[in-house]
Amino acid sequence: MLKTEDIQIRDPFIVPVESAGTYYMYGSTDKNIWGKGTGFDVYVSRDLEMWEGPFPVFRPPGDFFADNNFWAPEVYSYQGRYYMFATFRRRDNQLLGTAVLAADSMMGPFHPHSDGPVTPSDWSSLDGSLHIDEEGQPWMVFCHEWQQITDGQVCAVRLSDDLKQAQGDPVLLFSASEAPWTTPLASDKVLVGDNYVTDGPYLFKGEDGRLFMLWASFIHRSYALGIAVSASGKVTGPWMNEPEPLYSNDGGHGMLFRTFEGKLMLTIHTPNKTPLERPIFIEVEESNGKLRVTGS
Template structure:
């Protein structure tokens, strides 16, 4: 058993198995996620404090289309199976994108389901997440990376009902600079322009029916977690942005979930430096779409 401070993980994603009374903690689990990809592991626990594992859930075969940057796996239940949305760096083009894997078990093994990535092949993209709309149709929300366009964007695209491919062209929802809280930075070698990061989108339907998006960026070079809101209740927006970040203490790429007792939690990784990143769990209070930390009361 390991406690949270012993678990190195980035981009934590919790699947709550209410039938078994267990939590499955997925995330970027390679010791050095910036280099060669080993795979993805899962940790299993029953109290968000102690974890068994790690258990391997994905290991690529020799023909897999990527061998670097295995990032940000999310696992969603859909039509009786489990689907993993994860980011990979492509061997042939050197671009990043999100692909979809599938398993019949939360503990895997997960195998490629989509035919390669489902984000545009000529884009640097990452952090795809699944959203099911009011009509039961699947969408993927993802980031168009700042490394390619400077002002990072969050986009969405319709998926086929079997989650094997994208349908139509992506729709840009907003750019990072449109929100009031992220700040720009200049990269020493990549370019000299002002850059803004978009990272780790996650869609959450509030108790009042409002559609909320969590996403991460930087404030004065410190990793932070913010919130945007759809004015229509549809994933295509338009989206408006909270004035201040939800969390700005060197943590981000978060998601929201209700625990086995119904308590709302925010999980994210902090700090944002390898190999020190750890999963953080914060009890949240939700009132009329407004989220705040329970310990702020």
């Protein structure tokens, strides 16, 4: 068994299964996630404090389209199977893209489902997240990477019902610099141009039906997590960014889930530095159409 503070992981994603009293934690689990990708693991817990694992859930086949940068797996139950949305760096053009994997069990093994990335082949894209709209149509919300376009974007694209391919062109939801709280990416000593980062979008429907988005960027050299709200309640927005980040203490790429006791919980990784990153869990309150951190 491992304590939460002993697990090196980035981009933690929790799937609670109440019938089994079990939490499954996926994430970027390679020791050096900036290099060669070996696959993804899962950890299993009953209390979010002690964990069993890691258990391998994906290892790439020999003809897989990528061998570097295996990032940010998110797992969803959909039409009787489990689908993993994860980011990989393509072999053919060295661009990032989000692909879909599938399995019959949350413990895997997951196998390629889409024919490579479902993001545009000439875009550097990452952190795809599944959203099912009010009509039952699957969408993927993802980032168009700042390293390709300077001002990172959050976009959405319709998916086919089988989740194997995109349908139509992506829709721009907003750019990173539009949020009041973001600042340009900077190193410890110098400003790196006017580059604005978008990372890890995750959609969450509030108790009153309001559609929230968590997404990460930087504020004064610190990794941070912001909130946007859809004015229409639809994935296509328009999206309004809150003036202040939800969390700004060098942590981000978050998602929300409810514990078996009904608490709304945020998980992020912090600090944003390999190999020190760890998952943490913070209680969040939803009140009057706002989300705020109440835990430490």
